[in-house]
Amino acid sequence: MSRWIAYLFLLGVGGSLLPACQPAAPERPPNVLIILTDDQGWGDLSHSGNPHLSTPAIDGLAREGVSFDRFYVSPVCSPTRAEMLTGRYHLRGGVRGTSAGEERLDLDETTFVELFQQAGYATGAFGKWHNGMQHPYHPNSRGFDTFYGFCSGHWGDYFSPPLEENGIPVQGQGYLPDDLTEKAMNFIDAHREAPFLVYLPLNTPHSPMQVPDSWWERFENEPLDSLVAGEDPDFTRAALAMCENIDWNVGRLLEKLENLGLTEHTLVVFFTDNGPNSYRWNGGMKGRKGSTDEGGVRSPFFMQRKGHIPEGKVIRQIAGAIDLFPTLLDLAGLTHSGEKRLDGKSLKPLIMEETPSWADRMLFSHWNGNSSLRTQRYRLDKDGNLYDMESDPGQQLPVQDRYPEVAKNLRASLADWEAEMADERKKDPETRPFTLGAAEAPLTQLPARDGMGHGTIQRSNRFPNDSFFTHWVSLEDSITWEVEVLEAGDYLVEVYYTCPMEDVGSEIRLQAGENHLDTRVEEAHNPPLKGMENDRIDRMESYVKDFKPMLMGSIALKQGIQTFSLKALRIPGNQVMDVQKLLVKPIETN
Structure with missing residues (x-):
């Protein structure tokens, strides 16, 4: 084989030693x-x-x-x-x-x-x-x-x-x-x-x-x-x-x-x-x-x-x-x-x-309720003050008197934006209940954060996130969640609770629309508050506890918007229990 033919083979011409010019592999998506x-x-x-x-x-x-x-x-x-x-x-x-x-x-x-x-x-x-x-x-x-x-x-x-x-x-x-x-x-x-x-x-x-x-x-x-x-x-x-x-x-x-x-x-x-x-x-x-x-x-x-x-x-x-x-x-x-x-x-x-x-x-x-506006050079604050952020990044010296036209235009732009956002908010429904029973959901959690306490019931902290309900001491008290059941069916309900031994025995009812589910607090579970042992400074948020799930039973839920309500039917001790959340799980049917 001449050197020329060998060279053609190496190039992939007339042979298969090297592939002919192949299209480049597509770049991998990042x-x-x-x-x-x-x-x-x-x-x-x-x-x-x-x-x-x-x-x-x-x-x-x-x-x-x-x-x-x-x-x-x-x-x-x-x-x-x-x-x-x-x-x-x-x-x-x-x-x-x-x-x-x-x-x-x-x-x-x-x-x-x-x-x-x-x-x-x-x-x-x-x-x-x-x-x-x-x-x-x-x-x-x-x-x-x-x-x-x-x-x-x-x-x-x-x-x-x-x-x-x-x-x-x-x-x-x-x-x-x-x-x-x-x-x-x-x-x-x-x-x-x-x-x-x-x-x-x-x-x-x-x-x-x-x-x-x-x-x-x-x-x-x-x-x-x-x-x-x-x-x-x-x-x-x-x-x-x-x-x-x-x-x-x-x-x-x-x-x-x-x-x-x-x-x-x-x-x-x-x-x-x-x-x-x-x-x-x-x-x-x-x-x-x-x-x-x-x-x-x-x-x-x-x-x-x-x-x-x-x-x-x-x-x-x-x-x-x-x-x-x-x-x-x-x-x-x-x-x-x-x-x-x-x-x-x-x-x-x-x-x-x-x-x-x-x-x-x-x-x-x-x-x-406060809005501000930023351009490349200026910030217009919530009070309508104009700042030159290039010369005054700390917002110390308002300059609306020096640049009145800029201030006027930016105030108008901010007012227009706020009006547009107000129109957007008008589209929001008056109430937005918490959804339950979506087809893709393995279960639904209804935490205390999303509920409301009535009567003497209190939150463990004024910040709702990661709080729980406590001071449930009266038959007139209730905890409610506004719920939209997306799929009707039978559901198992668990309540995550704590309760000291001396208060065991309360009878409670979960009312959901026309149906209800009754149960009794049979077992004490009274762990201490915790979190403070790991805090480096005093916290603003709620301390926490190890809440325990208690199976309440099953309930038939109709599709649509309804109120979930927890109430006590009997309180033999000083209180019913503290409540962290409800856990609602669909009962699978064949």
Whole structure:
């Protein structure tokens, strides 16, 4: 064979030693990992300049990816989560509170997770959901194949607490952020061969301020200079310790991706849900969690995908949580053709292009009747004061007298937006009962958070999330839940309770529409309150107990809206019992 013929064979001409020019294999769709922390302010990172802590793993995301210098979320948690999931302002999706059902995301809203799921992604969420507990508000009904964590706004114990996995009550293992991260890593491991979307909404540094000794000891006696007005040094120390634990868990996630060879295949996103949950170092910005000022809504935002996204790029244009929906779809090559208009826009041009065409825009913040507006240069606060954020990032000197036309125009824009949101709220039903018996639900939980106590019954805490009902001492007392039964049928009911030995014997009735179910408290269960043994400072939230399920029996439920009512028929002791929740499970029929 001549050298020329041999060369042709090597090229694949006339032979099969090498394949002829083959079409390139399609690029693997990127995995997505979203890390969202709870009540961690912009200033709670060493990347932001905080001198009191070290967050090398999170800082590395900014150093080896892109960071948005001015990224905005809502002043509190459930609105931010709704805006991230839908690309729309939270009031459009019916999210107008953080408990008692007001945190639920309307069922006609589409989440980006559903679109990734439809595109073949394995989807998992591990942590705090806070956009609805009962199906079809539950994360398993909003696009997630797997959910492990809790659906409430906050949790009362961070050490092996009761959680749920795909709607079934389970017991957590160890310190909660570590446990959630471990479950996320296991999910990544199990789905490493196919595209996955992992959402890790960690519960820290939200109070109660609980953190293991190994993290607390570094800060317990740490001197803090430059305290801000109103700062509680011990609260700050606990928050910083919790943030360093977060960074350690982020490092574990990144190491897992590296060990599996998935670093270049995975888009990693990190941000927080609102400003800091206490007065502490936050770059001199005005406001904290709950405020619509800069310090209440500015969040770090980092995005990394090695080999695909520029490294070390700092983006100065303003952006926000509403932009996540279109940005993630754009970067993954997916499309959205829904009927509802998005408020957010894809950030891909800012991320990928050197000189993108990008017009100035307005971002709106709202909470508790207060609204503010942010442009690239200005912030208009809830009182109509105008601030030049380039020369005055701490909002110290109003400039509406210097720029009256700017102030006039922005006030008009904010008024228009508020009017539009008021129209959106008019679409909300007057009452939104809690759903029960959805076809996809293995069971339905009706926690005390979603119920109402009547008569002498009290909540264990003024914050409904993770509270329980106590002081049930009268035959006139009742606990009610407004419920919409989605599918008629026979259901088993359990009540999670505590009751001291001397009060055993109360007879209670669950009334549901026209039907009722009677039972008797036969067994004492009187564990102590707990949580304080792990608190680093006194908490605002309810302490917790180990509640025990008691089977009440079965009841036939009709389809439709009705009131669930727990009342006592007989009280032989001083009280009936404390109640954490009802658990309602359909009876399977052949």
